[in-house]
Amino acid sequence: MTAQQPLVTVIIASYNHGPYIEQCILSVVQQTYPHIELLVIDDGSSDDSVLRIERLREQYGFDFRVQKNQGLTHTLNDAVARSKGSLIAPFGSDDVMLPERIAKQVAYMQDKPEVGICAGNIELIDSQGGLYSEDRQRRDIAFRRLDFDDVFMERKSYPPAPTLLFRKQALEQVGGFDPEIRLEDLLIELKITHAGYYIDCLGEVLAQYRKHGANSSKNTPFMVDSILRSYALFKEHPQYEFVRTRFLSSMFLKCANRDRSYARQLLKQIPFRHWNKKTWRGLARLYFAPLERRS
Template sequence: MSQSSQLVSVIIASYNHAPYIEECILSVLGQTYPHVELLVVDDGSTDDSVERIRRLQAEYGFDFQVQQNQGLTRTLNSAIARAKGELIVPFGSDDVMLPERLAKQVAYMADKPEVGICAGNIELIDSQGTLFPESRQRRDVPFRRMDFDDVFMERKPYAPATTLMIRKEALEKVGGFDPEIRLEDLAIELKITHAGYYIDCLGEVLARYRKHATNSYKNHRFMISSILRIYALYSDHPQYEFVRTRFLSSMFLKCSNRDRQLARELLAQIPFKKWSKKTWRGLMRLYFSPLEKG
């Protein structure tokens, strides 16, 4: 099948993002690439997301299902099973695609079967859709190809979740998303690169990531437990202890003047002989810096 006719299945799992869901859906419907299947699943929202989505569905006719809450990874797996596209794009219901995003990724992946995931750079927007200052953007990260060790050991800048385009063949090869792991992007990137595929990240902006009060990354306890669980799947890797300890030190530093109870729990998991500069900096913050709010 030629690149010009490959079907792309975009899956939006919507959950309590009523203020953002319409802009998100319209950004998919407004893509310059013509062969797009849009599947929207509301995963038990308690706000007025369903009503907003139904109004758009009546106008544009995309696939829309409503279900009781099952969680993101289970919702994605269910939608992927019925998706018709060879290329799968899981997309956050609070984010925004730039108009030529899908066209650029489809063209790039057309002759590269070794690439399981194509990604790109992002711009950051706030809850009102306003761009963050240039100094806080990830606009200018250059192209990089990543294998498993690059992702696991963070040797190169990460592939932003909101820009992932994944071969359905690769997803099927690794058994899809792990339904027991809620932090889906890191887990699937590791699974697919572990299976021998590459992640290629284009050095251009493809999407806008919205930062707001309910972003998952702000729940430190959730992020830490999820990432440690993902790393543990590869505990036979020779650098596993290094990767795990480095992550614990980074999160200890981040939490040291934000959530001191959590910081102490993290510190207890870092062997003294593995303490790094970040560990010592976190220790200074823990005992000598004022507690940050928010």
């Protein structure tokens, strides 16, 4: 592979996404960029994912392995270790790449060794693949460059997970994904920017993120625990306590009229001196708003 056309390794860790996995894989093999190594790993699915993937493997010849469930971060680390590409794109098995995604990111990252991660914007689709037309704020975010403080302090819009393209060198430099923290996106972004790299986010849509009932973001306690543990690894930062309690207040507000028992647990972790407008709004929801029934 020439320096002008690096090999890109796309890693799809599949787990019980039978209804979506075929569209996901097809969106990778149909990329306009020709130099892609596709590694697909089924991480112990109990649905028909393996049969669906095997049919596509016979047609397109990508690398496919089946394993007992190990979890996403273990699976990603194993795949990165055997990848041949200098650029790595972990990709959710329920999401969809737009056709020129990889080509655009590779072209951008050429001659920018300071960029450890390139990302872009997303559009939201539902379980049937239909667009959420009202959700344009994720589509229209302008270009931004993020350093460590931008990510840690949430000073700029986060790079969406379905668009992340990593330099393998940067991943290896920071020791890869942390197997103890299964929600991997925030921590790897913090680690790579803390090592001195930038995250550059292109101001165009590169992928579609599928919203459905099994998204990991729907599991609020799991998400909160992972994010708090990620922040705690950088507790020496002078704004650590502010960042931690601001996040807790946001999640308290979100849960206050959805899961009141869990909301009270979150509130107990916020010292009164760090209460903000969201904390007070959450209190109003907790005690005065009707309980929201979630489907």
